[in-house]
């Protein structure tokens with residue numbers, strides 16, 4: 001049998017050498033009397049993107065022996081779930097706090113959001129999303145994520161293993177553990193945010209290879225050291241062929257709750273300049289506030305409130321939503 005007559009070979013052609021946004025979309029290929037019928041998932045695509053997809057498929061099969069006609073059927077009903085990884089390189093810069101608040105803000109904007117705590121060595125999402133001491137149930141071999149009180153589903157290794165137990169896990173095992181959380185029964189969730197563990201080693205690489213995020217958000221404080229580590233995290237995403245959505249500056253400027261004076265314990269403006277130099281979009285800055293720390297500890301994310309503290313998170317979430325819609329940031 002020649003290659004052209006084999007639907008698997010045709011399917012492989014439609015996956016290889018395609019732009020990233022297209023290559024994962026083929027669902028099936030059938031071949032009947034010289035006609036190739038391609039079914040692809042285009043649920044989240046705009047009409048002009050669908051056209052690009054169809055043209056790309058037709059071009060890829062042009063001249064293939066045995067294929068006289070190409071029919072492309074695009075499924076619109078099933079929305080593809082997207083995954084965004086949040087990474088920092090350096091620990092303690094507020095990656096988990098940002099993941100929680102961006103998730104809550106996106107949920108308030110109408111997305112169906114799930115949070116995966118990939119920080120298996122120091123899980124903080126159970127506390128941040130007020131689901132401590134709860135255990136997810138399993139149905140068959142799939143975990144059922146927990147519903148947080150803030151309209152966001154969540155799964156963390158902290159819900160599953162005793163504190164400190166995952167400490168000895170190395171890259172592949174950690175990647176596998178994360179895979180289990182990603183493969184859980186997320187129902188109608190259309191967006192998963194993964195709070196990655198700090199660092200840029202094997203564990204992060206293996207997690208990224210296993211969960212294949214669609215995009216990544218980098219978090220940094222304005223300190224040089226944090227920025228250097230954020231740049232390293234950026235390289236890690238590039239190495240894993242994950243596109244970088246942008247960089248967020250956290251703990252920027254401290255407003256004294258008593259006198260209102262704003263000071264900059266970690267410097268000012270450095271992150272935005274840095275992002276520009278690296279040609280990474282700048283997604284916004286989140287000030288250092290007592291409210292953010294206290295409400296984090298209390299499981300009440302500021303983004304869930306209607307106060308001033310919610311604003312920076314909502315602004316960043318809007319930019320991420322624009323990226324999800326395929327618009328410029």
Ligand SMILES: Nc1ncnc2c1ncn2[C@@H]1O[C@H](COP(=O)(O)OP(=O)(O)OP(=O)(O)O)[C@@H](O)[C@H]1O
Nearest residue numbers: 091092093094095096097198287288289292293296
């Ligand atoms: N904008 C902020 N204002 C005040 N406190 C903050 C802010 N962002 C984070 N924090 C606090 O800083 C500490 C570290 O934040 P968080 O746990 O989110 O960081 P992380 O980067 O995820 O850390 P790790 O990598 O160790 O998990 C927490 O106590 C948190 O409440």
